[in-house]
Amino acid sequence: MVAFRVLCVLLSALMLLNAQQGNGALTARSQKMIAKVNEDGPYLGLVIPNLYEMNPLLESSNYTATNTIDVAGRRFRFGTIGEKKVILVMTGLSLINAGITTQLLLSLFNVEGVVHYGIAGNANPSLNIGDVTIPQYWAHGALWSWQRYGLGPDDELPLESAGDYTRKIGYLKFANYTVNVTEGSPYDNLLNNVWYQPEEVFPVDGTPEERQHAFWVAVDPYYYEISKQLEDLVLEGCINSTTCLTTTPKVTRVQRGTSASIYLDNAAYRSFIYNKFNVSPVDMESASVALICLQQRKPFIAIRALSDLAGGGSADSNEADTFTSLAATNSVTVVLKFIELLAVNSESSTGYAYY
Known part of the structure; x- marks a missing residue:
């Protein structure tokens, strides 16, 4: 009888495990691994759109890998950058993927803050390809x-x-x-x-189902203050010995960036959003990361290197075809220095601003 009961318990456990695996819930093994790594936290979360933006960081001597946990199609990579414990995760393209990934990161792991980085188009005529921008505010521009x-x-x-x-x-x-309209x-x-x-926002410290609205979401004020020290950083200006930028890339803090699940390669719209909203980088993920961090009350900052002119250039093809790798490298250079600066400062911020 005892043996039969034990068998029933084992069968029940197996059925539960299969159900967990089948319906997308965490397996017991995953839960155990997550609990173990969280004991070693908190971590700084690095949210990265694509592999070509993540690979320069993985290949950097500043990064030391420890282990990985795969959850819901995402791979969470654990390691250190200098003295800072970090989690790296790739989102994939678009606002939806970035939002899902950021929410998983913050829901599952002991995260103290989020750094989002990658490449972007440039809507600001005073900036150039290769420059790295750090906006104070982000908005979703396609709602x-x-x-x-x-x-x-x-x-x-x-x-x-x-x-x-x-x-x-x-x-x-x-x-x-x-166009092609005759006079008069x-x-x-x-x-x-x-x-x-604006987006509807439901903060974790608010009343459930009671919405707030946010269009411009500010990055963490303390993170943004630290980023001021990055403006003298030396960046890469050449892809190889024969292909170089005509201007020296720089790190610059700007007022605004905007995101949409749209690849912008249109000069008229580029000019419109710059004149209307004073945006510099335009991308497909940052605003989603900003909104999730706002809802979850987690400090964040987004760092975007300019790979193209969002349709504003004179070339027949988009400049990103040539300068993506250079921009990705420059974004990683800035992120590594930012984390170094963050590691030597113990102050944290809980200030959130949006309108």
Whole structure:
């Protein structure tokens, strides 16, 4: 009878384990590994979009790897950079992947803060390819309310009175970009206007299901203050002996960056978002990391090296085809120095700003 009961318990455990593996829940082995590494925390989380941005860090002599844990299709790499314990994780392309990965990182592991880095397009005409930008604010630039044809700025948006949508941030009028119009002739566009919208945010220290709104999300003020010391850093200007940039790359702190799950290679839109929002880097992940860290009340900063001009250049092809590797290397150079500076300072920040 005892043997039968033991067999039943074992069968139940196996069925539970199979169910965990089948439905995506953590296995008992994964839970044990996570609990063990968390005892050695906290860690600084490094959230990285793609392998070509992560590989220069993995190959750096400053990074020492220890172990890995695979969860939900993500590989969390543990190690040290100098004296700092770190977790590296690759997100994959787009806001959704970046959001899922950042949420997993913060939900599973003992993380003190997040550093996000990679390459980006450049909307700022005063900056150049190879420069590394550190924005103070990030926004998701592709959450829109698309207005029906015939309505304009004075017309209320659907659900605006309920607080779901707003006209406060501004809009893009497609008719302003109509070409081949003869002088004095009327022109219009059936696409009409799109209005930029803030994200709904549900902070961990707020009331569940009670939303807040955020469009511009500030990086951690203490991290941003430390980043001031990076502006004299020497960066790489050449891919090889024959292919070099015409300007010397620099690290610069800027006001704003924006993200969308859109690869921007269009000069007109590049000019519009720069003039409308004063953004410099444009990418596909940073705003998602910013919003998750805002919701989870974790300090973060995003560092983006400029690989192309987002459609603003004169070349027939996008500059990223040539300068991605150089920009990725420069972003890693800045991140390594930032972590070194962070390691020698013990102060932490809990200040969050958004509007």
